[in-house]
Each structure stands twice: as C-alpha cells, then as structure tokens.
Amino acid sequence: MIILKTNYLYAPVLSACLLLLQACSGGGSSTSTNCSLGGSANITVSGSVTFDRVPLSSSGALDFNNISQQPSKGVVVEAICNGVLTSTNSDSSGNYSLSIPGNTTGVFIRVKSQLLKTGTPSWDVSVSDESQASKLVFSIDGAAFNSGASAVTRNLNASSGWDGVNYSGARAAAPFAILDTIYDAMQLILTENSNAQFPALDVKWSADSTTGTFYTANTISVLGRITDSDEFDEHVIAHEWGHYFQDAFSRDDSIGGPHSSGNILDIRVAFSEGFGNAFSAMVTGDSQYKDSQGLSSGFTIDVESNNCGASQGWFNECSVQSVLYDLFDAAPDGTDNLELGFAPMYTVMTSSMPNTDAVTSLFSFITPYKALNPGSAASIDTLLLTDHAIASITDDEGTGRVLNPGNTDQTPVFETAFNIASLCVTGENGGYNGLGVTRFVQFTEPMGGGGAATFKATKVSTGLLSADPDMIIRASGQEIGRGESVVPNTETFAVNLVAGTTYVLELSEFASYGNVNYSPSGGASDITCFSITRT
Amino acid sequence: MNKLITLLTVAAVASMSYGMSSPTEKKAQTHSVKHEQVYVKPHAGIGLNYNQPKNLQAGDSFELVLNFKTQVNADSLQVNIKHDDALQLGVSQFDYQFSAVKNEQNKIVIPFTALQDGRFFIDVSAALITDGKKQTRSFSIPVTVGDISNIKTKAKPGYKAMPEQGVISMPATETTD
Numbered sequence: 001m002i003i004l005k006t007n008y009l010y011a012p013v014l015s016a017c018l019l020l021l022q023a024c025s026g027g028g029s030s031t032s033t034n035c036s037l038g039g040s041a042n043i044t045v046s047g048s049v050t051f052d053r054v055p056l057s058s059s060g061a062l063d064f065n066n067i068s069q070q071p072s073k074g075v076v077v078e079a080i081c082n083g084v085l086t087s088t089n090s091d092s093s094g095n096y097s098l099s100i101p102g103n104t105t106g107v108f109i110r111v112k113s114q115l116l117k118t119g120t121p122s123w124d125v126s127v128s129d130e131s132q133a134s135k136l137v138f139s140i141d142g143a144a145f146n147s148g149a150s151a152v153t154r155n156l157n158a159s160s161g162w163d164g165v166n167y168s169g170a171r172a173a174a175p176f177a178i179l180d181t182i183y184d185a186m187q188l189i190l191t192e193n194s195n196a197q198f199p200a201l202d203v204k205w206s207a208d209s210t211t212g213t214f215y216t217a218n219t220i221s222v223l224g225r226i227t228d229s230d231e232f233d234e235h236v237i238a239h240e241w242g243h244y245f246q247d248a249f250s251r252d253d254s255i256g257g258p259h260s261s262g263n264i265l266d267i268r269v270a271f272s273e274g275f276g277n278a279f280s281a282m283v284t285g286d287s288q289y290k291d292s293q294g295l296s297s298g299f300t301i302d303v304e305s306n307n308c309g310a311s312q313g314w315f316n317e318c319s320v321q322s323v324l325y326d327l328f329d330a331a332p333d334g335t336d337n338l339e340l341g342f343a344p345m346y347t348v349m350t351s352s353m354p355n356t357d358a359v360t361s362l363f364s365f366i367t368p369y370k371a372l373n374p375g376s377a378a379s380i381d382t383l384l385l386t387d388h389a390i391a392s393i394t395d396d397e398g399t400g401r402v403l404n405p406g407n408t409d410q411t412p413v414f415e416t417a418f419n420i421a422s423l424c425v426t427g428e429n430g431g432y433n434g435l436g437v438t439r440f441v442q443f444t445e446p447m448g449g450g451g452a453a454t455f456k457a458t459k460v461s462t463g464l465l466s467a468d469p470d471m472i473i474r475a476s477g478q479e480i481g482r483g484e485s486v487v488p489n490t491e492t493f494a495v496n497l498v499a500g501t502t503y504v505l506e507l508s509e510f511a512s513y514g515n516v517n518y519s520p521s522g523g524a525s526d527i528t529c530f531s532i533t534r535t
Numbered sequence: 536m537n538k539l540i541t542l543l544t545v546a547a548v549a550s551m552s553y554g555m556s557s558p559t560e561k562k563a564q565t566h567s568v569k570h571e572q573v574y575v576k577p578h579a580g581i582g583l584n585y586n587q588p589k590n591l592q593a594g595d596s597f598e599l600v601l602n603f604k605t606q607v608n609a610d611s612l613q614v615n616i617k618h619d620d621a622l623q624l625g626v627s628q629f630d631y632q633f634s635a636v637k638n639e640q641n642k643i644v645i646p647f648t649a650l651q652d653g654r655f656f657i658d659v660s661a662a663l664i665t666d667g668k669k670q671t672r673s674f675s676i677p678v679t680v681g682d683i684s685n686i687k688t689k690a691k692p693g694y695k696a697m698p699e700q701g702v703i704s705m706p707a708t709e710t711t712d
Contacts, residue, residue, distance in 0.1 A: 140707035156707040170693025172705040210675040214575040227658045228673040243574040262607040293671035486558045
C-alpha cells in the first residue's frame with residue numbers, strides 16, 4: 001500500500017512527486033493545469049471514500065481516543081483533468097468507480113462535500129465555507145497520477161485534523177461528517193417515500209464559525225469553533241435537518257427562538273423542537289441526544305425519558321419528544337406499549353398537519369394520528385395522561401385545556417369569536433416564545449360573508465403601562481395581513497377575508513413580552529389584556 | 536434674534552435626527568429578523584446576557600458583564616472563562632461556582648484591555664451540576680478591535696480557496712492498492 005498525503009504544491013514540484021508516487025508537501029494537484037488526456041482505451045479508477053468519525057461519549061463529550069474511519073456515502077467524486085473529466089457518487093458503502101482515458105497524466109480524484117442525485121428521488125445537499133462571501137464547497141483532493149493502462153485504485157480519507165492534543169491540521173472530516181448524518185436522515189424519509197424530491201439544502205460551516213447551529217429557509221448553519229463545534233454531533237445535525245423536513249414536506253408554524261427542556265413554550269415551538277429532538281433519536285437509533293461542548297464537555301437529553309418535571313405538558317418540548325419517540329420506538333417503557341414506527345408519523349406530518357385550520361402543535365399532530373390509528377387511540381390517551389398529564393386530545397385546537405383554574409392568560413388555547421372583551425397575553429413564561437406571549441383567535445368567515453374587515457386591539461387592563469400590541473392573521477399557516485404599528489396600547493389593521501375560510505388571528509405584545517430577554521417580574525406587569533373588535 | 540434661535544434649534548434637531556432610525560423603522564427591522572423563523576438547537580438550562588463590546592481600539596479597556604440565569608434547579612452552576620491572548624483580562628479568577636436555583640441570576644464582571652487589532656473571543660463554559668452529572672452550555676463572545684478589514688481574507692493553513700473551481704480544497708490522505 002502506498003500512502004500519499006496531498007497538500008498544496010505548485011504544479012512544477014507536483015510533477016516530480018507524481019512520477020515518484022511519494023508523499024508530497026505543499027500540494028498543487030488541486031489546480032491540475034498540467035493534466036494531459038491520454039489516447040488509450042479507458043481504464044477504471046475506483047476506490048473508497050472515508051472520513052474520520054469522532055464519536056461522543058455518554059456525557060456528550062468528543063471522544064478523540066476512538067476515532068474511526070467511516071464510509072462517506074453518496075458524495076460527489078470527480079476525476080479532475082483541467083476541469084471535471086467525469087463524475088459519479090460514492091455508493092452506500094463509500095465506494096466509487098470512474099472510467100477515464102488510459103495514460104492520462106496529471107489527473108487526480110476530488111471528493112466534494114456534496115450529496116447530489118437527479119431524477120427520482122432527488123437531492124442536492126452541499127456543505128460550503130461559512131466564512132466565504134461566495135459559495136465554495138469543501139473538497140478533499142488526491143494526488144495527481146498517471147492513469148496508466150490498467151485499473152487503478154485510489155482511496156481517499158478526510159482526516160479529523162486532531163493531533164492528539166488539539167486540532168492542528170485542516171478539519172477535513174467535518175463537512176463529510178455533517179453529510180453522513182444528513183444522508184441517514186434522508187434514508188429515513190425514503191423508507192416512506194421512495195420518490196421524495198428533496199429541495200436543495202445549503203449547509204454552512206467553517207472551523208471558526210460562531211454564527212450558531214440553526215435551520216432557516218433551506219439553510220443549516222453549523223458551529224465550528226471548538227468552544228462548541230457541532231460537525232460530529234449527529235443528534236444536533238439530525239435535529240436541524242428535522243426542521244428542514246418540517247419546512248419542506250410538512251408545515252411548521254413555529255416562531256423559533258431559544259428553548260430548553262424546562263421551558264413552558266408556545267405550542268408551535270414546543271411541537272417543532274420536540275419533533276426535532278425525537279427525530280434525531282429516530283435517525284441515529286440512539287435515544288440519548290448528545291451535543292459536545294468544547295473538547296471535553298457535553299450536553300445530553302434522554303429522549304426516551306418520561307420525566308419532564310414540573311414543566312411537563314402540551315407546551316413542553318420534553319413532553320412532545322417523549323410522546324413522539326414512544327409512538328415510534330419498539331422499547332416499552334412506563335405506559336408505552338406502542339410500536340407504530342415512522343410511517344404514521346410521516347403520513348400525519350405530510351398529509352394532515354399542512355391542512356390544519358389551527359396551528360402546528362401537539363394537538364394538530366395527535367388528532368389525525370389517532371384517527372389514522374383508531375385501534376391505538378385509547379393507548380395514546382393513556383400515554384399522554386399518565387406520563388405527561390395531558391388530557392385526551394380531541395381536536396386540532398386543543399379544546400378543553402385548562403391551566404390553573406381561573407388563569408385566563410394562557411388558556412383557552414384558541415378563542416373563537418369576536419368581539420372579545422378581554423384577551424390576555426403574558427411574559428410570565430419567558431419572552432418571545434413563552435406560552436402566552438402569543439394568543440390565538442380562530443374564526444370561520446361565514447358563507448355570504450367575506451370582504452374588508454378591520455380588527456382593533458385596545459389595552460383594557462393594567463399590566464404593562466405602555467404596551468405595543470401586534471396582530472397577524474393567517475389561513476392554513478399563510479399570512480393574510482398584519483398590524484404592527486408603534487402606536488402604544490392599541491393596534492388597528494384592515495384585511496380582506498374570503499367567505500368559507502377559517503382564519504387564525506394572533507395577538508402579541510411586541511416591546512416587552514416579545515423581547516427574548518424579557519425577565520418576568522412575578523407581578524402584575526407580566527400580564528396585559530386587550531379587547532379585540534372586528535368591524 | 537428669536538428667528539435665529541429658532542432656526543439654529545431646528546438645524547440642531549435636524550442634524551441630531553439625521554441617520555437615526557425612527558421607532559417604526561427600528562420595529563420593522565426587528566420584525567424582519569423575527570419573521571425569518573430561525574430554529575436553533577436545544578441547550579442546557581442556562582441563559583446568558585452580556586453587554587457586547589463595540590467600537591474598541593487597541594489599548595481600550597472594557598468591562599464585560601456576564602449575567603447568567605439558571606432556568607432549572609440544580610446542585611450548582613460552574614463557569615469557566617477562557618480568552619484570546621490579545622485580550623488582557625483584569626481578573627485572576629477564571630473558574631466560578633454559584634448556587635443554581637431556577638430563575639436565579641448570577642453576575643460575573645470581566646474587565647479587559649484590548650492589546651491589538653483583530654477579532655478575538657472570550658469563551659464561556661457554563662455547566663449545571665446535578666448529582667455529579669454536568670450539563671454544559673458554551674458561549675463565544677466576539678470582541679472586535681480596530682480595523683479588521685483584512686482579517687477575513689487571511690487563508691487558514693490546510694484550506695485552499697479556489698473560487699474558479701467553486702471549492703475550498705483540503706488535503707486528503709490517500710492510499711493505493
């Protein structure tokens with residue numbers, strides 16, 4: 001076996017190294033301006049593509065003592081000769097095969113951090129450098145060689161860059177580790193929809209990235225700075241890809257924002273994040289969510305656990321993740337004897353939830369899920385009630401929810417008629433995405449109705465001295481109109497409504513409760529109430 | 536005279552208002568960010584607010600105030616501070632321990648002096664300890680000093696930007712057999 005390490009030589013030096021098939025320092029094979037196509041019959045260049053996988057310990061810390069080489073599945077592999085000569089994808093075992101003219105000199109193999117498939121199914125996922133102004137996809141490049149007259153083997157590995165003490169080399173494995181997790185996530189979807197057309201997905205990463213790990217608008221950003229690098233955190237990558245799945249194949253009304261297991265959240269956020277956590281366990285086959293923090297610490301979530309503490313409920317991502325995972329997995333625990341797999345979950349999320357007249361939440365998931373699995377409905381009710389104190393869910397709107405008898409600032413989940421004398425919003429569960437920061441009013445425009453309508457919210461209680469109410473109206477999750485002026489204590493806006501359509505009006509307070517840093521006082525200022533009239 | 540005073544006052548107010556966003560514009564900017572729907576990963580039950588250093592020049596001093604909020608009950612909160620050498624911290628203590636009661640806030644004040652131009656970080660690792668088990672959340676606080684217009688263009692060793700080929704090329708370990 002001959003081992004070559006490619007760095008960045010300039011072409012004249014490379015030629016000497018090439019002829020000797022020796023390790024070269026400071027490479028130039030990636031330019032390959034000196035490649036000369038041979039005139040002989042084609043030969044086969046084949047091999048395997050691998051990357052260094054750094055596993056995580058049970059505490060979530062990176063385990064550099066157990067680095068292993070894993071196949072890089074489905075990645076783009078190119079033969080480069082003054083440009084792309086030919087290309088293919090590695091297979092599910094990381095193997096590839098290319099046919100190139102014999103006796104071609106100066107050709108090299110490039111593996112791009114890209115999953116690309118056209119036809120049916122299809123996908124295009126690339127990992128590019130977050131620090132660059134233009135989109136530059138990461139690649140690992142082999143050394144230039146002469147294809148000769150017979151088959152050639154070239155195996156390429158993307159190294160972690162770890163030298164035993166720290167990262168000192170290029171972290172070549174990072175983008176391929178990210179793609180490996182995404183490849184597995186797509187396979188789970190393909191088990192239910194073998195013809196899936198995945199929208200193009202950009203992943204942004206760099207070794208110094210501190211932008212954050214998040215999903216937005218067909219882009220996943222992944223932290224790279226070693227304070228909290230995420231490229232090897234399979235659950236983290238799968239969690240974010242779960243948001244992409246909801247966006248691309250289902251519907252997600254979540255407003256996002258920071259979240260953790262102990263939070264009492266907006267129901268849209270609780271479901272979206274709980275699904276992401278549960279989905280990560282489904283993709284990885286590991287119910288222990290792990291997120292490395294630095295080089296020796298971590299953060300973990302037991303997705304299987306039913307113990308969500310005092311915050312448990314329909315507004316808590318811990319409860320949502322636990323319920324969803326219990327519906328999926330085969331391991332009985334507590335009252336969970338359900339083993340329904342991914343299929344009904346996929347069906348509900350792609351066929352039912354996108355059409356809900358309410359909002360995406362545990363309610364609009366469980367309701368059609370029980371309808372799809374009537375024989376398991378009673379068991380589902382028992383699971384929800386016994387493990388998470390969630391009373392039977394009977395509709396998308398969560399009718400019947402009561403929090404703290406007499407507490408009107410978080411329930412009912414949906415008000416249902418105008419005019420409303422008093423609808424209260426609250427920051428007591430935290431700003432921006434706490435439960436009660438946004439309240440919902442659902443109404444159906446009667447047949448024969450429709451046309452212009454004006455909605456007005458007016459402060460009617462103490463609470464905030466100067467409040468900034470905002471309203472948005474949506475139909476099936478799509479925005480129809482909004483009122484977001486800076487006029488204190490009142491908001492008015494007009495919109496055109498369509499007869500027979502069901503709408504959801506969202507009321508929130510922007511300046512205080514809408515601030516992610518809002519800190520509840522525990523007093524009267526945490527709750528402010530508004531009348532809402534419609535004319 | 537009165538007209539002159541009025542004119543000067545109007546001119547002064549106009550010059551102060553020039554370039555400042557109106558409340559409506561500020562709200563529109565904030566809303567545009569919120570409505571992008573950004574979905575972040577979950578984190579341990581620790582929140583952090585701090586005063587972001589801005590407009591620092593080499594030689595400037597700044598007092599960074601870290602406000603931690605514990606979101607769940609735990610046995611203790613441990614905090615570790617690391618920093619780039621270009622930031623001279625005015626503390627001798629880099630490890631802290633607090634009680635961890637839900638909704639409790641704890642503060643650490645870190646005075647520092649920026650020694651040179653560049654983009655640097657103060658790294659904070661905060662861990663909740665319960666029954667000996669740690670749940671950690673890490674933060675990287677960026678500190679920009681002086682003119683950093685050249686910082687982004689510096690090539691990192693081992694990475695070769697090739698925009699004409701659309702790639703960042705990294706070294707491969709290659710075997711033949």
